Amino acid sequence: MSKTIKNTATKEEGKNALVPKLRFPEFRGAVGWTPVALGEASVPVTERVGERKLTPVSISAGIGFVPQAERFGRDISGNQYQLYTLVRDGDFVFNKGNSLKFPQGCIYLLERWGQVAAPNVFICFRMKDGYSNGFFQQCFEQNQHGRQLKRHITSGARSNGLLNISKDTFFGVEIPTPSPAEQQKIAECLSSVDELIATQAQKLDALKTHKKGLMQQLFPREDETQPRFRFPEFQNTGEWEIKTMGSFASFSSGGTPSKDNPAYWNGSIPWVSASSMYDLIIKKADHYVTPLAIGKGTRIAKKGSILILVRGSMLFKRVPICIAGIDVAFNQDVKALDVDTSINTSFLLYQLSAFQSRIPINETGIGAGKIELEHLKGFELFFPEVHEQQRIADCLTNLDDLITTETKKLEALKAHKKGLMQQLFPSLGEAEA
CATH class of the missing domain: 1.10.287.1120 (Bipartite methylase S protein)
Structure with a gap:
C-alpha cells in the first residue's frame, strides 16, 4: 500500500x-488523480490450465463470461485446452475481439465463477494491492481503455476476429487513478x-x-x-371461429422512393423498414419521406393498419409485427393489412405475435427470410366475438x-x-x- x-x-x-x-x-x-499504466497497476496472469478440469469460457461484449458450450453449442477448446489460461475470481480478462459496444475490445472481471479456463489469446491480469477491482471495473465499462487503444489499431480484425493489439500496447493503457x-x-x-x-x-x-x-x-x-x-364472463360462449387472414384483410406492398431525388426524403412522414419495427405501436422511423414520395415508389398505411415484415434476415429470429400509430409510409419488405371492422386490430396484433413461430418462413437465394403472400393469406387465426x-x-x-x-x-x-x-x-x- x-x-x-x-x-x-x-x-x-x-x-x-x-x-x-x-x-x-x-x-x-x-x-x-494520476494516470497509472495498467502495467504498473496490475500483474499479468499467465498460469496454464494444464490437467485441471475447468469450464472453458468465452467473453461476450455486454454480457461478460459465457461457457463456450453455451455460446458456440460445443466446447471449442480442443487440443488447445491445456494451454488455456487459468483465471480465478478477482482476475480481469481482455477480449481483443471488436464489437459494437466495445470496438477496441472488452474487459470483464471474473466473479462468482471460482476458476475457469480462458483462451490464451485473451490478455489476463490481476490488480495489485492499492488498486480496487470495483473501481477499475467501472473504468473498463466506460471504455477508458478503448479510447486509448484506438490510436494503436492500424488495421481491422484478423481472420480470427481479434484486433492486432500487443500485450505491451495493452499494458501501456493509462487509467486516471x-x-x-x-x-x-x-x-x-x-x-x-x-x-x-x-x-x-x-x-x-x-x-x-x-x-x-x-x-x-x-x-x-x-x-x-x-x-x-x-x-369469467366468456367461459360459456363456445368455440372460437377459425378465419384465414385473406378472408378479413386486404394486403398492400410498400416501396422505396428514388434515393437520387432529394425532394422525396427528409420529410415528416415516417418510412417504415425492418430497423424501425421494434415497438408494437409505431409512430417514428429511422427515415422520413415527403408527401411528394407517396405514389412515387412508396405508399401510405393508414393509422390502425397492421404492418408485417415479410422479407429480411431478421425473420429467422422473429417476425416484426406492429400497428401504425399514425399514417406511415413503408418499404418493399413490409406488407400493410387493412382489416375488416369485425376484427379488433389490437387483438389481431397480439394473436399474430403469439403465433409468429407458426408462420412459414422460406429462405431466399441470398440467405434472407421470406413470407410468401399466399401463405400469409392462408394463415389461420382464431376469433371469439368482438x-x-x-x-x-x-x-x-x-x-x-x-x-x-x-x-x-x-x-x-x-x-x-x-x-x-x-x-x-x-x-x-x-x-x-
Whole structure:
C-alpha cells in the first residue's frame, strides 16, 4: 500500500493532476488523480490450465463470461485446452475481439465463477494491492481503455476476429487513478447503482415472462380451437371461429422512393423498414419521406393498419409485427393489412405475435427470410366475438403499458449512472491541457 502511494506522489511531480467534476466531501481537498499504466497497476496472469478440469469460457461484449458450450453449442477448446489460461475470481480478462459496444475490445472481471479456463489469446491480469477491482471495473465499462487503444489499431480484425493489439500496447493503457480510499468510495457508490439497475432489470424481465405465459393461455394452442384461460364472463360462449387472414384483410406492398431525388426524403412522414419495427405501436422511423414520395415508389398505411415484415434476415429470429400509430409510409419488405371492422386490430396484433413461430418462413437465394403472400393469406387465426376480443386486447395492452413504464425506469437508472460516471471520473485529456 505504501509503495503505491509513493509512486503516485512521484507521478504528481511530473504530470498535471486530474480532478473530477464531482468528488465526495472527504476527498475534495485531496490531491488530483494520476494516470497509472495498467502495467504498473496490475500483474499479468499467465498460469496454464494444464490437467485441471475447468469450464472453458468465452467473453461476450455486454454480457461478460459465457461457457463456450453455451455460446458456440460445443466446447471449442480442443487440443488447445491445456494451454488455456487459468483465471480465478478477482482476475480481469481482455477480449481483443471488436464489437459494437466495445470496438477496441472488452474487459470483464471474473466473479462468482471460482476458476475457469480462458483462451490464451485473451490478455489476463490481476490488480495489485492499492488498486480496487470495483473501481477499475467501472473504468473498463466506460471504455477508458478503448479510447486509448484506438490510436494503436492500424488495421481491422484478423481472420480470427481479434484486433492486432500487443500485450505491451495493452499494458501501456493509462487509467486516471485516485487514492485507494477514493477508489473504494467510488466503486461502492456505483455498485449500489448497479444493484438498483439489476433489480429493475429483473422486475422488467419478470413482467415480460408473465406476458409471454399469459399470451400462451389467452390464445388457443395448436390443434385447439379455444384458449386454456377465458375471462369469467366468456367461459360459456363456445368455440372460437377459425378465419384465414385473406378472408378479413386486404394486403398492400410498400416501396422505396428514388434515393437520387432529394425532394422525396427528409420529410415528416415516417418510412417504415425492418430497423424501425421494434415497438408494437409505431409512430417514428429511422427515415422520413415527403408527401411528394407517396405514389412515387412508396405508399401510405393508414393509422390502425397492421404492418408485417415479410422479407429480411431478421425473420429467422422473429417476425416484426406492429400497428401504425399514425399514417406511415413503408418499404418493399413490409406488407400493410387493412382489416375488416369485425376484427379488433389490437387483438389481431397480439394473436399474430403469439403465433409468429407458426408462420412459414422460406429462405431466399441470398440467405434472407421470406413470407410468401399466399401463405400469409392462408394463415389461420382464431376469433371469439368482438367483446371478448376487446377484453383480451385491453388486458394485454394494460400489461404492455406497465412494461413500457418499467422500461423507462430502467433507462432512467442507466442514464443516471452514465451521468454520474461522467462527473465522478476525469477525462485523461485534461492532463494534457
